[in-house]
Amino acid sequence: MRTGKLKTNNSCLAWLFLGPSLLGFAFFYLLPFVAGFYYSLVDSPSSGNFVGIHNYTALLKNPSFLLALSNTAKFIVICVPLNMALSLGAALLLNRKIRGRNLFRTIFITPLIIPIASVVLVWQAFFDLNGVLNSLIHALGYQPVDWLKTDWSRVVILVVYLWKNIGYCMILFLAGLQNIPVEYYEAARIDGAGRFQEFFRITLVYLTPTTFFVFVISIINSFKVFRETYLIAGEYPQNSIYMLQHYMNNMFLALDYQKLTSAAFIMAAFIVAVVFLLFRAERKISKLIN
Amino acid sequence: MKSINKHKGHIKHSVRDRRLIAKAVHVGTLVLPAAFFLFPLILTFTNSFMSEQEIAVNYNAVTDKSLSSYNADVEALNSFARFEFIPDLVTLKQYYTVLIIKSPFLFMFWHSVFLTVPIVIGQTLVATLAAYAFAKFRFRGRNFLFFLYIVVMLMPFQVTLVPNYLIAGKLGLLNNNLSIIFPGIFGAFGVFLLKQYMEQIPDSYLEAAKVDGAGALQIFLKIIVPLSKSGIAALAVLVFIDNWNMVEQPLIFLQDAAKQPLSLYLSRIAAGEKGLAFAASALYMTPVLLSFLYAENYLLEGIRLSGIKG
Numbered sequence: 001m002r003t004g005k006l007k008t009n010n011s012c013l014a015w016l017f018l019g020p021s022l023l024g025f026a027f028f029y030l031l032p033f034v035a036g037f038y039y040s041l042v043d044s045p046s047s048g049n050f051v052g053i054h055n056y057t058a059l060l061k062n063p064s065f066l067l068a069l070s071n072t073a074k075f076i077v078i079c080v081p082l083n084m085a086l087s088l089g090a091a092l093l094l095n096r097k098i099r100g101r102n103l104f105r106t107i108f109i110t111p112l113i114i115p116i117a118s119v120v121l122v123w124q125a126f127f128d129l130n131g132v133l134n135s136l137i138h139a140l141g142y143q144p145v146d147w148l149k150t151d152w153s154r155v156v157i158l159v160v161y162l163w164k165n166i167g168y169c170m171i172l173f174l175a176g177l178q179n180i181p182v183e184y185y186e187a188a189r190i191d192g193a194g195r196f197q198e199f200f201r202i203t204l205v206y207l208t209p210t211t212f213f214v215f216v217i218s219i220i221n222s223f224k225v226f227r228e229t230y231l232i233a234g235e236y237p238q239n240s241i242y243m244l245q246h247y248m249n250n251m252f253l254a255l256d257y258q259k260l261t262s263a264a265f266i267m268a269a270f271i272v273a274v275v276f277l278l279f280r281a282e283r284k285i286s287k288l289i290n
Numbered sequence: 291m292k293s294i295n296k297h298k299g300h301i302k303h304s305v306r307d308r309r310l311i312a313k314a315v316h317v318g319t320l321v322l323p324a325a326f327f328l329f330p331l332i333l334t335f336t337n338s339f340m341s342e343q344e345i346a347v348n349y350n351a352v353t354d355k356s357l358s359s360y361n362a363d364v365e366a367l368n369s370f371a372r373f374e375f376i377p378d379l380v381t382l383k384q385y386y387t388v389l390i391i392k393s394p395f396l397f398m399f400w401h402s403v404f405l406t407v408p409i410v411i412g413q414t415l416v417a418t419l420a421a422y423a424f425a426k427f428r429f430r431g432r433n434f435l436f437f438l439y440i441v442v443m444l445m446p447f448q449v450t451l452v453p454n455y456l457i458a459g460k461l462g463l464l465n466n467n468l469s470i471i472f473p474g475i476f477g478a479f480g481v482f483l484l485k486q487y488m489e490q491i492p493d494s495y496l497e498a499a500k501v502d503g504a505g506a507l508q509i510f511l512k513i514i515v516p517l518s519k520s521g522i523a524a525l526a527v528l529v530f531i532d533n534w535n536m537v538e539q540p541l542i543f544l545q546d547a548a549k550q551p552l553s554l555y556l557s558r559i560a561a562g563e564k565g566l567a568f569a570a571s572a573l574y575m576t577p578v579l580l581s582f583l584y585a586e587n588y589l590l591e592g593i594r595l596s597g598i599k600g
């Protein structure tokens with residue numbers, strides 16, 4: 001972005017404007033962040049004996065943590081590419097002059113704003129063993145599936161995640177698409193490029209920065225799917241959708257702060273690593289494009 | 291001559307036809323997902339006007355497990371829930387029950403308001419000030435500090451949960467709205483979003499004001515804030531929606547059920563009281579839906595801004 005050279009050098013003033021935010025941010029986020037790391041290295045918050053990485057090694061042997069970790073990983077591996085592909089598809093469909101374009105756009109972002117708690121009932125009635133989805137399956141002559149109480153519950157959470165997140169990413173892709181100069185396409189057409197070539201050589205290439213951002217957002221939001229899972233399936237859902245956040249929530253209720261903070265920091269390290277790597281890769285690729 | 295013209299017309303016609311078909315397919319591929327995206331919302335609103343009996347008939351297969359063959363062989367399944375979009379008889383009984391007979395709903399509605407409104411106002415204020423500093427001043431540690439804001443913004447709530455809980459306990463804020471409002475006000479998202487926005491304001495405007503003798507505060511009030519209005523509105527909408535939906539924070543910090551907001555109340559009544567569940571859900575959605583309809587463009591702007599790199 002434009003960062004002018006003529007910025008005020010008066011840094012005292014800057015700290016004055018920053019002050020309120022920084023104070024609160026330090027007290028409610030940075031301090032807890034550092035404190036959390038400290039708690040993950042001691043035997044209990046009250047006695048505070050330093051135990052090194054003991055909490056982490058203990059955690060890595062804990063079966064429920066490993067279950068939650070592998071579920072979360074599996075979920076991310078499936079949901080993130082799907083979310084990206086579908087929201088890009090929706091953006092491409094909406095990036096034309098078609099009737100009702102704005103209406104479709106509005107409809108696709110509606111799930112983003114609907115509180116999940118208010119549609120839990122609908123999702124439950126939809127996916128229940130005696131639910132609407134199974135009545136359709138039954139009517140077609142197939143075996144109904146117990147969506148919420150078998151491994152199929154992964155599909156439930158996936159559907160709800162996509163329902164909620166496609167709209168946001170679609171808007172990001174739409175903005176990215178609209179930033180690609182029309183001349184690039186015109187030039188390609190003169191060179192005799194087909195539709196597929198246009199898509200892979202121009203659209204996808206120039207969408208790279210957007211795609212990276214959508215990737216990060218999709219991962220971050222995949223952690224938030226806990227809200228949905230919790231409301232639809234409760235504190236102890238079917239084994240295949242027991243996520244890291246369930247584990248942390250339950251450790252909290254069990255007052256096992258060591259396990260919670262170590263799990264939290266494994267998660268935090270993962271997020272920082274992903275974001276860091278992606279931004280480096282993104283910078284390299286945008287240099288290549290230019 | 292005539293026949294040639296006719297021929298031309300025919301070609302034009304078939305091309306037009308093909309375009310029309312392509313367009314119809316195009317719109318068709320959008321309609322089905324659109325219906326899927328919207329049905330929970332529509333269903334909730336239409337069913338909120340149904341009588342308790344009608345709801346019972348439609349959903350008994352799900353809510354009343356004793357009636358169904360739950361543990362029996364799957365083959366034996368014979369009753370299923372039904373989604374009915376049009377009530378047999380339109381009644382306001384559910385709304386009457388929710389608003390007048392079952393008072394917890396109204397209490398919890400206000401709990402949600404008391405939690406959300408201070409966060410929206412507070413975060414918008416604090417973030418506008420801080421974003422100005424990040425976007426238009428140069429000071430030591432600026433980039434590092436902004437990086438910290440972003441990292442923390444991306445962290446799941448659970449990462450700082452234990453220390454936050456212990457701090458709230460020490461300050462005597464547990465079971466108190468303030469334990470949620472304070473972290474909400476100082477959330478990093480607002481600073482991030484508004485910095486993106488303010489960086490788009492040309493520095494030349496500020497320079498011109500400075501030449502005219504305006505100080506930093508005057509520049510902030512007379513230039514930055516007026517020019518960032520739509521960014522600030524976008525932030526307010528996004529923060530409102532996010533906090534109106536909050537689930538995790540009250541679950542931990544407000545364990546006293548009488549103090550919890552609507553999100554948790556709804557998840558509890560969902561299974562049991564069919565007679566009011568849909569009306570309660572519809573009422574819960576209404577404030578965000580209205581703010582969405584009113585400020586959709588700001589919301590879109592906010593989403594786009596979050597995707598611009600700083």
